[in-house]
Amino acid sequence: MVESDDESGRSDLALELRNVEAAYGTITVLRGVDLAVPYGSLVALLGPNGGGKSTTLRVVSGQLAAAAGEVFIAGRRVKGAAPDELARRGVCLIPEGKGIFPNLSVHENLWMASHVGASLKEIEAVAYARFPQLGQRRKQLAGTLSGGEQQMLAMARALATNPALLLLDELSMGLAPIIVEQLYELVAQIAKEGVSILVVEQFARAVLGIVDWVGIMVRGRVTNFGTPAAMEAELSTAYLGE
Amino acid sequence: MTTEIGDRATQFKAEIAEMKLKTGRARSENLLQLLGVVLMVGGIALALGAYAASLNVTATPGTNVDVLDSASYISLAVAGAAISVTGGFLFLRYSLARFLRFWLLRQAYEQRAAIDEAGARSKG
Numbered sequence: 001m002v003e004s005d006d007e008s009g010r011s012d013l014a015l016e017l018r019n020v021e022a023a024y025g026t027i028t029v030l031r032g033v034d035l036a037v038p039y040g041s042l043v044a045l046l047g048p049n050g051g052g053k054s055t056t057l058r059v060v061s062g063q064l065a066a067a068a069g070e071v072f073i074a075g076r077r078v079k080g081a082a083p084d085e086l087a088r089r090g091v092c093l094i095p096e097g098k099g100i101f102p103n104l105s106v107h108e109n110l111w112m113a114s115h116v117g118a119s120l121k122e123i124e125a126v127a128y129a130r131f132p133q134l135g136q137r138r139k140q141l142a143g144t145l146s147g148g149e150q151q152m153l154a155m156a157r158a159l160a161t162n163p164a165l166l167l168l169d170e171l172s173m174g175l176a177p178i179i180v181e182q183l184y185e186l187v188a189q190i191a192k193e194g195v196s197i198l199v200v201e202q203f204a205r206a207v208l209g210i211v212d213w214v215g216i217m218v219r220g221r222v223t224n225f226g227t228p229a230a231m232e233a234e235l236s237t238a239y240l241g242e
Numbered sequence: 243m244t245t246e247i248g249d250r251a252t253q254f255k256a257e258i259a260e261m262k263l264k265t266g267r268a269r270s271e272n273l274l275q276l277l278g279v280v281l282m283v284g285g286i287a288l289a290l291g292a293y294a295a296s297l298n299v300t301a302t303p304g305t306n307v308d309v310l311d312s313a314s315y316i317s318l319a320v321a322g323a324a325i326s327v328t329g330g331f332l333f334l335r336y337s338l339a340r341f342l343r344f345w346l347l348r349q350a351y352e353q354r355a356a357i358d359e360a361g362a363r364s365k366g
Contacts, residue, residue, distance in 0.1 A: 014251065039251045074251075074258035081263050089257040090250070102361040143361030164254030194248035 009072025014039045014165050014196035015060060020069035022052075022059050029055045031220035032069065037165070037198050037213075042191040044199045044207045044228075046235065047217035053200040054096055056217070057167045060198070061093040062086045073165065090164035096173060098154040102143025106134050109142050109153055113160040127156035130186070148179035155186065166190065168199045172206045180206050204235050275336040281329025288322030 009016045015037040022030040029052045037043045045053050058064040059071060062083035071078050073091060087093075100109050110127055114120045128135030131152040137145065142153055151171060158166065168187065172180040180203075188210040191197050201207050208214070214231040216224040224234045296315035 014254070040248065074255040076258050076261075078258070078261075078263065081261065085261055089261060090254045097358075103357055141361075143357075144364070162250070164250050194250050196251070 008077065009070075009075040010036070011075045012038055013072070014041075014074060015198060016070075016072040016075075017056070017060070018070045018072070020056075020059060020071060021067045022055055022064055023067050024055075024064075028067075029220055030059065030066075033217075033220070033222055035198075035215055035222055035225070037196050039196050040191065040194050041212040042188065042197045042199065042210060043213045043215065044201055044204075044211040045215045045217050045222070046201055046204045046207070046231075049202055051217045052220040053202075053217050054169050057093055057095075057169050057198070057200055060165075061091055061167060063093075087161070090162065091167070092158045092161050092163035092165070093167040094154045094158050094169060094171070096169040098150050100142045100150055100153050100157070103141065105139050105141055106145070106153055107138045109157060110160065113157040118160055118162070123156075123160040126160060127153075130159070131156055147174045148176070148183070151175060151179075151183060155183070159190070163195055166195050166197045168197065170200060170202060172201060172203050177206075184210055204232075208232060271336050271339065275333055278329045278332030278334075278336065282326050282333060283329070285322045285324070285326025285329055288325065289319040290322075292316075292318035292322060 013036050015035070017033050017035040020030055020033040020035075021028065031052075033052070033056055035043075035045070035056070045056060047053055055064065059066050060073070062078070062081050062085075066079070073081075073086070078086065093099075101112065104112070107124070110123050111120050113123055124135075124138075128138075133149055134152055134156060137149065142150060145153065171183055171187070175183070184206060187197060187199065191210075191212075199207055199211065204214075208228045208231075211228055214224075214226065214228050215222045216231060216234055224231055292315045296312060296319075
């Protein structure tokens with residue numbers, strides 16, 4: 001799938017995983033993952049629950065160390081990189097469950113994103129321009145927002161950090177289909193602006209129409225990788241088993 | 243799919259290339275922990291050795307050599323004790339570091355879960 005160079009990653013890839021293995025204690029979750037995300041592309045990692053998709057994102061963001069294999073970000077091997085160092089340089093993860101602070105207001109949640117250097121004023125301007133609903137609820141506690149609004153807040157905070165590599169974990173979780181469609185239209189727009197995006201999803205239909213590449217992940221391995229049209233036929237096999 | 247990368251991607255590549263990676267951090271912690279053990283044992287051995295050597299000091303009338311010898315051995319024994327204490331501190335610090343790190347993470351996780359639960363209850 002990927003032409004590899006032992007010494008460094010490919011220069012045309014924002015993210016590259018080579019034979020990555022990872023475990024939680026003695027439980028091995030990733031069993032040799034190969035994955036590539038070219039610059040400016042939108043790649044989806046699909047598959048049934050428990051396949052290792054979220055764990056893959058944790059390894060990429062530096063929260064979980066790979067037990068074996070290599071992770072290359074922007075062509076550089078990043079073993080040992082602290083997650084906050086990666087985040088400061090543009091690797092942004094929106095975790096499953098959104099990662100917002102429910103006991104802080106919308107305004108205060110956006111304030112928390114100002115650690116990367118942008119002023120709160122700039123962050124709020126960008127956030128409320130993209131998501132006018134958030135502007136109307138800036139004093140409201142984030143925990144009392146609807147699921148869709150919480151996801152918008154999470155995305156607004158992520159975009160405030162000016163990401164170069166955006167990692168999205170189960171964006172559709174708990175949301176109505178129409179909201180999911182709106183959010184993924186936004187994700188597609190962000191990809192067109194040059195951000196490299198890796199999306200993890202259980203619900204394949206939500207993303208197949210917008211992504212450039214699809215990887216199918218089952219039991220800790222990426223078993224198939226290709227265009228959405230090519231992978232659509234493989235999906236039912238992956239989810240239902242053989 | 244375009245093969246050109248934009249300005250942000252170019253900036254990203256440069257920033258990642260400049261990043262300093264703390265590789266082998268866990269390894270250095272293990273080494274310091276081992277050093278602590280070595281100093282603990284070595285310090286005790288030094289103190290005991292100085293005591294054993296001091297037993298061979300014999301008084302020579304008309305000279306201060308025995309006093310000087312005794313003073314040296316006392317200094318050596320005190321140094322051994324100090325080295326042992328330093329080693330003990332190093333060992334304790336690095337053996338507890340990993341435990342406390344996970345304990346703190348667990349505290350943060352449980353607090354977050356409690357807040358999520360409270361938020362869900364207030365909505366419902």
